[in-house]
Amino acid sequence: MTQLSADVVERDIEYDADGRRMVGYLAAPSAGVGRPAVLLAHGGAGERRQPRARARRLAELGYVAFALDYHGGGRQLTHEETRARLPELGADVGRIRSLGQLGLDVLLAEEQVDRDRVAAIGYCFGGTVVLELARSGAPLAAVVGFHAILSTPRPEDAANIRGRVLACIGSEDPYVPPEQRRAFEEEMRAARVDWRLHLYGGAPHAFTDPNAGDHGLEGVAYDRRADERSWRDMLDLFDEALAPQTPGPS
Amino acid sequence: MRHEDIGYEADGLDMIGHLVVDESRTTPGPAVLVSHEGGGLDDHAKGKAERLAALGYVVFALDYHGGGARPPREQAMAHLQAIRQDPDRIRAIGRAGLDLLLAQEATDPARVAAIGFCFGGTLSLELARGGADLKAVVGFHSGLSTPRPADARNIVGSVLVCIGSEDPIVTPEQRAGFEQEMRDAGVDWRLDLYGGAGHSFTNPAADELGLAGFGYDASTDERSWRAMIDLFDERLGRPDA
Numbered sequence: 001m002t003q004l005s006a007d008v009v010e011r012d013i014e015y016d017a018d019g020r021r022m023v024g025y026l027a028a029p030s031a032g033v034g035r036p037a038v039l040l041a042h043g044g045a046g047e048r049r050q051p052r053a054r055a056r057r058l059a060e061l062g063y064v065a066f067a068l069d070y071h072g073g074g075r076q077l078t079h080e081e082t083r084a085r086l087p088e089l090g091a092d093v094g095r096i097r098s099l100g101q102l103g104l105d106v107l108l109a110e111e112q113v114d115r116d117r118v119a120a121i122g123y124c125f126g127g128t129v130v131l132e133l134a135r136s137g138a139p140l141a142a143v144v145g146f147h148a149i150l151s152t153p154r155p156e157d158a159a160n161i162r163g164r165v166l167a168c169i170g171s172e173d174p175y176v177p178p179e180q181r182r183a184f185e186e187e188m189r190a191a192r193v194d195w196r197l198h199l200y201g202g203a204p205h206a207f208t209d210p211n212a213g214d215h216g217l218e219g220v221a222y223d224r225r226a227d228e229r230s231w232r233d234m235l236d237l238f239d240e241a242l243a244p245q246t247p248g249p250s
Numbered sequence: 251m252r253h254e255d256i257g258y259e260a261d262g263l264d265m266i267g268h269l270v271v272d273e274s275r276t277t278p279g280p281a282v283l284v285s286h287e288g289g290g291l292d293d294h295a296k297g298k299a300e301r302l303a304a305l306g307y308v309v310f311a312l313d314y315h316g317g318g319a320r321p322p323r324e325q326a327m328a329h330l331q332a333i334r335q336d337p338d339r340i341r342a343i344g345r346a347g348l349d350l351l352l353a354q355e356a357t358d359p360a361r362v363a364a365i366g367f368c369f370g371g372t373l374s375l376e377l378a379r380g381g382a383d384l385k386a387v388v389g390f391h392s393g394l395s396t397p398r399p400a401d402a403r404n405i406v407g408s409v410l411v412c413i414g415s416e417d418p419i420v421t422p423e424q425r426a427g428f429e430q431e432m433r434d435a436g437v438d439w440r441l442d443l444y445g446g447a448g449h450s451f452t453n454p455a456a457d458e459l460g461l462a463g464f465g466y467d468a469s470t471d472e473r474s475w476r477a478m479i480d481l482f483d484e485r486l487g488r489p490d491a
Contacts, residue, residue, distance in 0.1 A: 165445075171429060178426065185415055188445050195446075196473070201409075201432050201439035229440070229480070236476050 003030065008059045012074065013066070017102040018095060023074025024103060025052050025067040027059035028112055036117035036242040037064040039107050039133075039140075041100065041126030043209065045082045046071040050209045051123065061235075064112045068103025070096075070129060079215075086125060093132055093153050100133030104140075117141055117242045119163070121234065123208060124175070125149055127167075134161045142166070142241035144234045146208050147173055150184040158191035164241050165195040168230035170203025174219035198233055200226040251303060255318060256310075260346035261339055266318025267347060268296050268311040270303035271356050278358035280486035281308035283351050283377075283384075285344070285370030287453065288330050290320030294453045295367065305479075306489025308356045312347025314373060330369055337376050337398050344377030348384075361385060361486040363407070365478065366392060367452055368419075371411070378405045385485040386410070388478045390452050391417055394428035402435035409439040410481050412474035414447025418463030442477055444470040 001011045010027045025048070029035060038058050042051045048067070055065035070089075071077055077085060089096055100120070108115055119142035122130035127148020134143045135152065137160035144166045152158075167184065169176050181197060188195040203226035204219050206212035212222045254269045268291065282302050286295035291313045299309040315321050315329055333339045344364070352359055363386040366374035371392020378387045379396065381404035389411040396402075409432065413420050425441060432439040444467070450456035451467040452474065 171433065178429075182422070185443070185445075189415065193445065194469075197443045197445070199429070199441040199443065201429075201437065201441070225438070229484075232480050233477070236473070236480065240473075 004056065005060075006030070008056060010056065010059075013106055015102060015106055017099055018070070018072075020072030022069035022072055022102075024069045024106060025055060025074070026065070026110070027052075027055040028064040028110065029059055029062055032062075033112050034114045035062060035064050035112045036119070036238070037066070037107055037110070037113040038238075039100075039104050039118070039120040039130065040065060040067040041070065041103070041120070041122035041129040042067065043123040043206065044086050044125035045079075046076045047209065047211065048074060048076060049211065051126070063238075064107070064110055066103065066107040066110070068100070068106070070099040070103070070126070089125075090128075096129055096132045097136040100129045101136065101138065104133065104138060115139070117244075119143065119238060119242060121146065122148060124206060128152075131165075134163065134165065136160060137162065142237050144168065144237065146230055147176060147205050150176060150180050152187070155183075155187040155190070158187050158193055161191065161193045163194075164237060165193055166233065166237050167195070167197045168226075168233060169197060169199055170205060170207050170223065170226060171199050171201050172203060172219060173205040175205045198230065200229065202226075256350060258346060258350060260343045261314070261333070263316035265313040265316055265346070267291070267313045267350060268299060268318065269350075269354070270299050270309045270311075271354065272303060272306060275306070275308075275356050278356055279306060279308060279489050280361035280363070280482065281310070281351050281354070281357040282482075283344075283348050283362070283364040283374070284309060284311040285314065285347070285364070285366030285373045286311065287368040287370055287450065288326060289323070290315045290326055291318050292320050294455060295370070298365075298367075298452075307482075308351070308354055310347060310351040310354070312344070312350070314343045314370070335397055337379070337396060337401070340373050340376040341380035344373050345380070345382065348377065348382055359383070363387065363482060363486055365390070368450060369393060372396075375409070375411075378407065378409065380404065381406065386481050388412065388481065390474055391420060391449050394420060394424050396431070399427075399431040399434070402431050402437055405435065405437045407438075408481060408485050409437055410442065410477060411440070412442045412444065412470075412477060414449065414451050414467070414470065415443050415445050416447060416463060417449045419449050442474065444473065446470075
C-alpha cells in the first residue's frame with residue numbers, strides 16, 4: 001500500500017482470470033469503512049493511465065475504486081494483440097461477464113466497501129464489460145458506460161439489471177452508431193431498466209481519454225467538454241444511487 | 251423575494267409575465283427566461299421560476315397566450331396552431347419576454363439562459379436560432395423540429411434538450427432530425443434521453459390530462475433539473491459568484 005496523498009492510498013492487486021495473471025489497481029481513501037465503491041473497466045486497447053487517474057479522482061472523493069484488468073499483465077496491448085483479443089472476447093459473453101465478476105470480487109473483498117453501494121463504470125469495450133456484468137445480475141447500484149459499445153448477443157438478459165444505467169455517448173462516435181443506440185434503447189425499454197442515454201454533440205469515440213488522439217484513428221479523439229460533462233453526470237448519478245440513505249439493489 | 255406580474259404586448263396580445271427576483275441581491279447576477287407549456291402560464295412554470303429564484307437567479311416567466319393564465323384549451327391549441335409554422339412570430343414572442351428580463355437591474359446581460367417546457371422549449375430554441383445572446387438554452391420535453399433548421403448557425407450558447415424515450419410528440423425521427431440540424435450548424439449541444447419517460451415529465455399535473463404518452467416522472471424531473479443546473483454552473487457561473 002502506497003500513501004498517494006494525505007487522504008488516498010493506492011496499490012496494485014494481482015488476481016487470476018481467463019487463464020491470465022491480471023494486475024488491477026486499487027485507489028482508496030486512507031481511512032474509513034462503509035464507503036461507496038466503484039469498479040472501473042479500461043478501454044479495449046488496455047490503456048491504463050486514464051482509468052488509474054480516474055480511480056484516484058474517485059478515491060479523493062471518498063470512493064473505494066478498483067480498476068480491473070481484463071487483458072492480463074496490467075499493460076496496454078499492441079495494435080495486433082488488440083485486434084486479436086477483442087473479437088475473441090466479443091464472441092463469448094460468458095467470458096466477458098466472468099472477467100467483470102472476478103474484478104468485482106476483488107473490489108468487494110476490500111474491508112472498506114459498503115456492498116450495498118457499488119457502481120461499475122467502463123470505457124469503450126470496458127463499458128461493454130460493465131454492462132454485461134449488470135446483465136448477468138451483479139449487485140450494482142449504478143452502471144455508467146463512456147463511449148461504451150452497447151450491443152449484446154443477449155439483450156433479453158437486461159431483465160437481470162438491478163441498478164440504474166447511464167450511457168454517455170458521443171454523437172460522432174463511429175463505433176457506437178445511431179443504429180446501436182436505437183437497439184440499446186429498445187433493449188432497455190423491453191427490460192424496463194432504469195436507464196438514460198446522454199448524447200454529447202460533436203464528441204468522437206474515446207472522448208474521455210486525453211491520449212486518444214495518439215493512434216491517429218479517425219473518429220477517435222479526446223473532447224474535454226464532453227469528458228467533463230459526462231464525469232459530472234456520472235457523479236450526479238452516484239449522488240442519487242450511492243447515497244448512504246439509498247437502499248441497495250435488491 | 252419579490253414577485254411581480256408584468257404586463258406587456260407581444261403578437262398582438264396583452265401578455266402578463268411573472269417576475270421573481272431576490273431583492274437582497276446587490277450586484278447583477280445570472281438570469282433565466284422561463285417559457286411555459288402549451289397550455290398556458292400556470293403554477294408549473296411559475297413553480298420552476300420560483301425554484302430557480304430561490305437558488306439566486308433572476309427569473310422571468312414569460313406569457314405566450316395572453317392574460318398570464320391558462321386560456322380555454324381550444325383557444326390555446328388554436329393559438330399554437332397559428333404560430334407553430336411561423337418562426338418569426340415565435341421568436342418575436344420570445345424576444346419580448348427576453349427584453350423584459352434584460353430590463354431588470356438585477357440581470358447581468360452576459361449571463362442569461364432560456365428554458366422552456368413542451369412548446370415553451372420550442373420557443374426557447376427558436377429564440378436561440380434567432381441569434382439571441384443566450385449562454386444556455388434548455389428544452390424539457392420540447393418539440394425539436396423547426397421550419398428553418400439552417401438558422402441553428404445563429405445559436406451562440408450551449409444547448410441541452412431533455413427528452414423522454416416514450417414521448418409520443420418528440421419522436422425518434424424528430425430527435426434524429428435535431429441531431430442532424432445541430433451537427434450541420436456546429437452547435438454546442440447535448441440530448442439527454444430519459445428511459446421510460448413520457449411527454450410532460452416535469453409536470454405533476456400531467457397525469458390529470460389523461461392523454462396517452464403524457465405523464466409526470468419524478469426521477470426524470472429531478473435528473474433533468476440537475477442536468478440544467480450543471481449546465482448553468484458551467485455557462486452562467488453560480489448565482490452566488
